[in-house]
Amino acid sequence: MADITVKELVKDYQAGEVTVKALRGVNIDIGKGEFLSVAGPSGSGKTTLLNLMGCIDSPTGGSIVINGSDVTDKDENQLALFRNKYIGFIFQDFNLIPVLTVYENVQFSLAIHPDIKKNHREMIMKTLQAVGISKLEKRFPSELSGGQKQRVAVARALVKKPLIVLADEPTANLDTDNSKNVMDIMHSMNKEYETTFIFSTHDPLVIDYAERVIKLRDGRVQENNRE
Amino acid sequence: MKFFLNYAYRNLLRRKSRTALTLIPVVAGTMFLIYTISFVEGVNQQSISNIIKYKTAHAKIYNDKYRIDKNNDNQKYTFKTDKQLLAYLRNNQYIESFTPSIRFSGKLSDGINKIPVIILGIDQNSYNDVFSTLTDDSLMPPDSGEVYIGRALTSLFSFDKGDICFLEARTKYDAFDALDLVYRENISSGNPELDRNYVFINLNNAKSFFESEGEVTNIAVKLKDKDYLEEFSAQAEKKLKEIRPDLKIVTWQEEEEDYFAFAAADRAGGYVFIMIILVIAGVGIANTMLLSMYERLDEIGTIRALGSSNKVVMKLFLTEGGIVGLLGGLIGSAVGILIMWHAAAYGIDMSSLVGDMDVGYPISSVVKGSFNLIIVFRTVIFTVLMAVIATLYPAYRANKEEIREIMK
Numbered sequence: 001m002a003d004i005t006v007k008e009l010v011k012d013y014q015a016g017e018v019t020v021k022a023l024r025g026v027n028i029d030i031g032k033g034e035f036l037s038v039a040g041p042s043g044s045g046k047t048t049l050l051n052l053m054g055c056i057d058s059p060t061g062g063s064i065v066i067n068g069s070d071v072t073d074k075d076e077n078q079l080a081l082f083r084n085k086y087i088g089f090i091f092q093d094f095n096l097i098p099v100l101t102v103y104e105n106v107q108f109s110l111a112i113h114p115d116i117k118k119n120h121r122e123m124i125m126k127t128l129q130a131v132g133i134s135k136l137e138k139r140f141p142s143e144l145s146g147g148q149k150q151r152v153a154v155a156r157a158l159v160k161k162p163l164i165v166l167a168d169e170p171t172a173n174l175d176t177d178n179s180k181n182v183m184d185i186m187h188s189m190n191k192e193y194e195t196t197f198i199f200s201t202h203d204p205l206v207i208d209y210a211e212r213v214i215k216l217r218d219g220r221v222q223e224n225n226r227e
Numbered sequence: 228m229k230f231f232l233n234y235a236y237r238n239l240l241r242r243k244s245r246t247a248l249t250l251i252p253v254v255a256g257t258m259f260l261i262y263t264i265s266f267v268e269g270v271n272q273q274s275i276s277n278i279i280k281y282k283t284a285h286a287k288i289y290n291d292k293y294r295i296d297k298n299n300d301n302q303k304y305t306f307k308t309d310k311q312l313l314a315y316l317r318n319n320q321y322i323e324s325f326t327p328s329i330r331f332s333g334k335l336s337d338g339i340n341k342i343p344v345i346i347l348g349i350d351q352n353s354y355n356d357v358f359s360t361l362t363d364d365s366l367m368p369p370d371s372g373e374v375y376i377g378r379a380l381t382s383l384f385s386f387d388k389g390d391i392c393f394l395e396a397r398t399k400y401d402a403f404d405a406l407d408l409v410y411r412e413n414i415s416s417g418n419p420e421l422d423r424n425y426v427f428i429n430l431n432n433a434k435s436f437f438e439s440e441g442e443v444t445n446i447a448v449k450l451k452d453k454d455y456l457e458e459f460s461a462q463a464e465k466k467l468k469e470i471r472p473d474l475k476i477v478t479w480q481e482e483e484e485d486y487f488a489f490a491a492a493d494r495a496g497g498y499v500f501i502m503i504i505l506v507i508a509g510v511g512i513a514n515t516m517l518l519s520m521y522e523r524l525d526e527i528g529t530i531r532a533l534g535s536s537n538k539v540v541m542k543l544f545l546t547e548g549g550i551v552g553l554l555g556g557l558i559g560s561a562v563g564i565l566i567m568w569h570a571a572a573y574g575i576d577m578s579s580l581v582g583d584m585d586v587g588y589p590i591s592s593v594v595k596g597s598f599n600l601i602i603v604f605r606t607v608i609f610t611v612l613m614a615v616i617a618t619l620y621p622a623y624r625a626n627k628e629e630i631r632e633i634m635k
Contacts, residue, residue, distance in 0.1 A: 111230045
């Protein structure tokens, strides 16, 4: 059974009097542990698709079933709980909390988790070691390079062991070396934990790393390649 | 919780000057609240003390027909002080001292001007054991024609020691009577009601002047401890029914109901004023938190995307508000304690503020605040609650924003 099933997904936005059709009937099945890239030009609907799969936006039509549960039926609090338990996010601009240290930024994911109450320190340090920044645990985001910040974001997404990690243009603000490092880390995590990774990108490097690429154009699936 | 406390605390340190500006009205409000409560409590305690020390004692025995209603012609209701009654009072385990007196209305005159006054016939010896009104150590000789007159009255007539003055009054039988007296001393008791309206004459003089045939209008009772009042009152009521059914016991609280009503209304007025200051402080906190929320929309979007429920976002904001309230409350309390200590130690001289003006409280001397740390504790709790309530709206707004929109 697929980890994520997207059926006839439609999303319209209202921009003044104009209705923007961001997604026009998208159908995708994504299996457990896939390392997948959603590619396409700007305005093709990549971020919208990720937002909908990440339960931070609601569709105009269609359905999204994640881990057997139709997320389009859930209310705001249920969606927050669902994101908390099953979904990790990595953002283009890192979105670290500036007043918290590296350690605390990762701790945030566990502090709000309803089920993980013990061994926080052990889990955090293990994850920080896995992404290679355990020595930076006491630093604040302002004291880190872009690559280090994105590793913190990866650690924050992975520390709670989610089913799915959604990464919106994860290398957009990184140089090539840092982009490779971050992609290597995510790839090894994907293999180690069987976490499903879904990226939205137009970075060829990220697309090269992906085991499967879904290309969007004008809100529709143009290509759905399996390696 | 420790994690969120730390997070909230650091958020407040992000904009130190803005947080400091928000704290100012909270500190001021807390300080004023502590000072006002301390002062009002002090005034209340001192008023009660003055009422007991100078006017009512702990309780009085009256004729059963006596009514607290001031419109009643109570001065008709005199009673005999027989041996059985005096023996009961003398041997009572709760009573420290007691004094009989006659109280009736009349007019004081210097031969030209007349002013309505209350005439109190006292047995000065026992009166001084019950009341602190007369500070003159030497007693009026029995059956002397001397009179003590309230300070304010004395100044109206410009009496000097040895001057002759006149009292006019209707007797118990409604006959018209007059009495020549020699001015002895003024009364500056600290209870403005006495200083403005009362003249004190010897009990025997008063009995014959009022034609009371040896009877008195009341016996004032001072207890060994004010906490005995309830037990004494119950016991005396029972005993009087048995030995003197024509008499009744009236406690100082019953006699001064008007004061309690006035004090409660005045206190409420004072607290409303302070509440307004605290509401302004609350609006300041709400405004700061709202600004902070709009500045951190991206961060709020992130923490909500990561799976924070509405409760978590609410907890984060309310914790920030609570810290502002706690800090403001603690700083305000520190200053408030100093002011409260000063008010309790030195007080305010009411006579220099209001002179002989009637401000409703039976105090005309120095009013001291009450030094009570429970006031501080309650004020800090109240300030924290106010700050938390003020943060509810910004927290609600933070939860209402669309994650997708605020993370653009």
